[in-house]
Amino acid sequence: MSHRTYGDHMRRSATLISISAIAVLASGCSSGSEGRAAGGTEETTSATSSPAPAVDPGREVRSAVDTTKRSAARIDDRIRVTGMGEDFTTTVKGAFDMRADRGRLKVSLAQTGTSSDAAVPLDEIFHGSTVYFRMPEEMNGDTGWRSTSRDEAEVHAMLRAPLNDPEFVLRQVGMAHSFTAAGEEKVNGVPARRYTGKLNHKPLLLRMVKERREKVEAPMVKIGDGLPAYADVWVTKDGLITRILLICDLGSVKVSSTMNLTDLGKPVTVASPPKGAQAVPAASVGGALLG
Template sequence: MLIRMFRGILLFPRGEMRGSIVFLGTVVLLTTACSARPAAPSVQEASKASSGQEATVRAAVAATVKSAAGIDERIEMGDGTKTMVLTMRGALDVGADKGQMKVALQMDGSGKAARSEQIFAGDTAYFRMMEAVDGDTAWRSVPRAETQSHYMFRAPLNDPKYVLDQVARMRGAKKAGEETINGVPATRYRGKLDHETLKLRMVEDKAVALDTLRDQLGKDIPATAEAWVDQQGRVIRARLHCPLGQGKAAAATVTMNLLDVGKPVTAPAAPPRRQSMPAITVGGPLTG
């Protein structure tokens, strides 16, 4: 049975911080097949099998966010015909409340990328366009805790901690094997993301749209999370994934590598000149 959803149209308006990126996502297809399936384990059996693994993932996230790490993140969102790719590189020290991220957005791997950067310093986040058609590259500042997500799998102001917060909420976590990530041995865990986790800190109108999509599906949106945990019990890779239709190209995937976990990071000081903005006014393809 094919369920065609005409929700989930992404409109990235012209002019993020007066920038120049336009992206129109098209129809989102979520496909389910009506076929016989083996009997699922009881709720009690599933809970007993997964609760220990969920606790392991939560503990790994908690250990990671007390430390510092380099960040190398890639987000791919496609509808089967067009693909939007965002890359984010920087470093974050959650314990010290400081960090820096540089972001690049490109459509289908062609044309000049749109770029922005963020600095996290205590309770404040600073951001700016690195290039803009009107020359407006001035810094803005917002209260970090008040920033919100405007798209599924998009962290407010590209804050890496948001991705870890979602991973920590995975349900039904199970071990999925042993791997080496960037030269570091790790155990891979995989689980599902519930509906409330997908809406974490999301603006109201987009959260309502996700509610509508779930209601039309008749079940939760099929999103998953994965975490690779090193031998010190820290997350060194996190991944979020959701199929958006038929074929691998129709999907949203976030892959975040955490490098040199525990190594001190440096971050720029707060920009001396910046314009304060209400957090509710900040949102777009480069800022999440």
């Protein structure tokens, strides 16, 4: 099977939702506060009413990003796309040692609210600068492993990480701005300080394929701080990020990503890379399952 054929087949198998509606950015954007309130997939418990003290919230968040990148965690990320008659959720679960750049993830794509039996699955193993992936239920019976460059993989849709890389999400958060402290809450069973900030075009278009970036970059830059895109971050007392909520609400299309990081700092055991994986160029890898 050719490289391009494999990429095209993955697109069909995953019912590709490329979020081409990003082109509506220049018109009809909804309010940010309403979008953020509706974006979370899990409610927090016991919030305090007074904001937590912080000399520089942005610096606190960036410091937490750096600390988390040197740690390990269990990952549970849910990316939901709604609008234009569609409602899909991509789920990314697994364990990741970010210091060692090793992890294993299970990805699934399904219409929101349907059973797991209806989801299209994908397996991934991260090993340094290489990512191995396979679709265990390919319709043509080809369930072999492929491998590609982690650093060369590109983004094909908003708030999707290339190859579902959780460290990429941390990088986007580190590029957010105008953070404010929003109080302390109990999240994932631990006390955490919440920060809320804004996303501009730079993190939203980070590593996006050229043809899509060129279509939307100019209107996004023109909108500037009026862009309805937000980042909420929860940081533990140990300075580790335990939840990230990213939202971009374009009015006709809304994308939200809620990534929970649990078992922070605990050792992660990751399977060795599969032998005999077919190497494919990063440019041939795409589709809703792979970002």
